[in-house]
Amino acid sequence: MKIFKELWWFFKSEKKGYGIGLFALFMVSLTHLVPPLIIGKLIDAIVKHKLNWSVLTIYLSVLLLTAAFEYAFRYIWSTNIWGEAFKLEKIMRAKLFEHFLKMDTFFYQKNRTGDLMAHATNDLSAIQEVAGLGVLTWADSVMTGGTTIIAMLLFIDWRLTIIAILPLPLLAVVSKTLGDHIHESFEKAQETFSEMNDKVQESITGMKAIKSFGEEEQDKADFQEKLDHIDQAFVKVNRIDSMYDPLITFIVGISYTLTILLGGYYVVHQVLSLGQLVSFMTYIGNLVWPMFAIGLLFNVMERGRASYSRVDKLLHQEAQSKTSDGTLLMPEEGKLVFDVHHFSYPDEEKIRINQLKFELESGNLIGLVGRTGAGKSSIIKLLMREFDHYDGEISYAGQSIKKYQLDEYLTSIGYVPQEHFLFSMSVFDNIRFGKADASQEEVTRAAKLAGIHEDIIEFSNGYDTLVGERGVSLSGGQKQRLSIARALLVEPKILILDDALSAVDAKTEHIILTNLKKQKHAFATIIVSHRLSSVMEADEILVLDSGHVAERGKHEALVKNEGWYSKMWQMQQIESHLSASSALTKSDLTPLSVLTENERSLSNGK
Ligand SMILES: Nc1ncnc2c1ncn2[C@@H]1O[C@H](COP(=O)(O)OP(=O)(O)OP(=O)(O)O)[C@@H](O)[C@H]1O
Known part of the structure; x- marks a missing residue:
């Protein structure tokens, strides 16, 4: 959650957009509570032979109305939260670009172009995900998860609820541990991406030299090596990523098993109706996404944090040269x-x-x-x-x-x-x-x-x-x-x-x-x-x-001196006479090929 703290300046400035988005998400999580209840009631009506057209019409109307509400609220959260995420990316990109403009030669000497490009693309995307997917998964895991658990407690049975959510702390612990590993390996993976970017940039700008020295094969091999590094780094990230899904399926499976055991017992002993048990099981189904969301949340947060710290580090690099911007205007002329x-x-x-x-x-x-x-x-x-x-x-x-x-x-x-x-x-x-x-x-x-x-x-x-x-x-x-x-x-x-x-x-x-x-x-x-x-x-x-x-x-004075200038002048005079005469006679002789050893060393500036 550290990244939320680091991005607090943005959330604060965009509180309206996020407020509306989160409110709409909350309403969506409330609408999710309705269908399981209706399904339970329908089953009870069927079991008790009380289902008739007017009951069915009422229940179906409620379901339809809920669906309409959900559609509207989904639209609202989606436009607001994704909209805010793109806004953050835009702000960060502008900040970075402005920073690049302010920086001096020393900065560009120290930071490779490919690396800077990686910051401006991949890292900003990871930060954007925090402001979009991160907020969504956080809200979903808290709101949808929270309201579902409250509905289970209020509408069904508190004992069954406790049993069903018993495995959840395990999810939190494992997500945190995997999140730490994700942070570390994602940071390394981004570095390898920067290196590859740099290689592409260098090869493209130096293509003429590569070709003229016939170094294509060597360059290809160098590039392949960078690709292998990226591959290894991202395979590692992916391996950790892949641990989430089976884990969540496993935890949900435990919840279902415990619920069926205790819920079945309660139905047999008439503590619960069959409809209530079905509603409860549907609620557990509703909990699956929030659980995935928790896993995804840690993943997105850690990737975002790794990228944010990379970008932040870059933004904090100061230009070494431009010590101050003065206030005076330039005079018309001066010495x-x-x-x-x-x-x-x-x-x-x-x-x-x-x-x-x-x-x-x-x-x-x-x-x-x-x-x-x-x-x-x-x-x-x-x-x-x-x-x-x-x-x-x-x-x-x-x-x-x-x-x-x-x-x-x-x-x-x-x-x-x-x-x-x-x-x-x-x-x-x-x-x-x-x-x-x-x-x-x-x-x-x-x-x-x-x-x-x-x-x-x-x-x-x-x-x-x-x-x-x-x-x-x-x-x-x-x-x-x-x-x-x-x-x-x-x-x-x-x-x-x-x-x-x-x-x-x-x-x-x-x-x-x-x-x-x-x-x-x-x-x-x-x-x-x-x-x-x-x-x-x-x-x-x-x-x-x-x-x-x-x-x-x-x-004139320097030519008369016996120094570097006078020697260089003589040298260049010979060169220009030679090239003029060689152009006139269309001779194959190049100017330097007829220079004496002494003149050649002069031409090298010695
Ligand atoms: N940005 C830099 N950082 C560190 N050293 C530098 C940098 N720029 C130049 N130098 C060094 O300073 C010395 C003077 O370089 P400079 O470019 O001023 O020479 P120059 O006379 O213009 O050479 P040329 O005629 O080849 O362009 C060189 O030894 C060079 O390696």
Whole structure:
């Protein structure tokens, strides 16, 4: 019953619906008392030769009226109690979804997608069952069981009643014991379901890699292993489930046997009429469902409790990063100052950003470069407030970014990530994702700036072409440019391109950068890139190494240095000349295949 306590907040808020439902259930249990009585009276009338048409008509009318009442009350409880159960599922689903939206990258790193999906499906169904089937079985076992026993006591014989219900405590004890086992094994079974869900999700998203490495058989075997785990876990749950029904049949059998023995004795000795004994036996028949209900109740409660604690645990996980939502509104423009002394990821000791400072005015462009893993994206994550627990300060227009309203702050950043995500909707809607009321002109302008307009008008339905899972597949470069258009449309104060030009060719990159340059007075730009040509026009370039600035300055100055930037620049120049000449001569030589050993190691960032 602990789960009822845990869900009390819901029952309390829905007391009207449950009140009406329970009242209707109570009325149904009262109507159940009538037929056995009428049957008993009919039998007595037959035995005493007193049955005539008028008696029969009265009894049949009462039965019909009872049936009509039962129909109406059944309808009322059913709509109310099931309706409330669906409402709980809806509330819990909304809560969970809202929680997912609030959570940070760390949460999604810690919790696997398949597991989260299992929480949002299977676990919520088990909780919904508590609010529906759980309440029904509780009411039925208490009300129908209670009223039947009272009717047996009042209308038939109290001694016979005590004998008949003698085996019931056994049912309670066994149900409780089995319930505990159900709780434990159901929790384990849900975990295996989560693992299987996760495997499906991972295999679907990684299908390309699986196929390209010819790993289908291995993946199938891994999946089969997960299925076997689920199978074993649910077989265990089912084994415990299966103990209920024979147990109840056994207990009802004992009741019948005891009743026939004592009831037969009473009829022979005329303590009871035959009609009364038949009524009593019918009442025992009426007790069968409440007894099943008790078993089912423990089962539903324990499954629900296991699922509720899983969901509750998830809901209590706090976002580690967003420490506070500020109150300030974003000013029209301002200077961005990034001054972080130390930053480590949660649960990690290694410092990923170390004594890093830069300033960026509106209209200026800063480039972040450096070998892979140097900390470029980590800087962006802090700017995007994915993590707030750093030592130092990031400010905009003189105020810490933590003081701004989070939504306001984030919408003032046009962020184009490394991994693009396009929704299953039209090109038009994908571009205006961050500005739902944008006009066609605004969308087209952003698309032109991002160099994707010409591609879009070539699509079968132009801007109305569906993209994503159900629509056209876009090339990596097209996806990147669409994401850039999406970011530009919101008229950002800060535009961040996080390696967002890696999939476009040098010519397209040049067009986009030239377009951005024309607009750059409107926003501050941060470009993270491995390709140095993307940042060569930056007002300042930071060369990162192990989270700190190894070199900084303008392109010309950095090229003259004997550092990583200058070596990388030479390397990339050779590469681009080679690919240009290879395209011209249509040679089979790939650029890297003709590089010297030294150049190849440079290309790897060493
Ligand atoms: N969420 C995270 N949790 C823990 N460590 C992380 C996380 N994200 C990145 N790191 C680590 O921080 C270091 C810096 O990573 P970051 O992504 O900032 O590098 P980067 O310069 O952007 O690399 P790349 O050019 O390959 O994208 C890496 O060693 C990486 O493993």
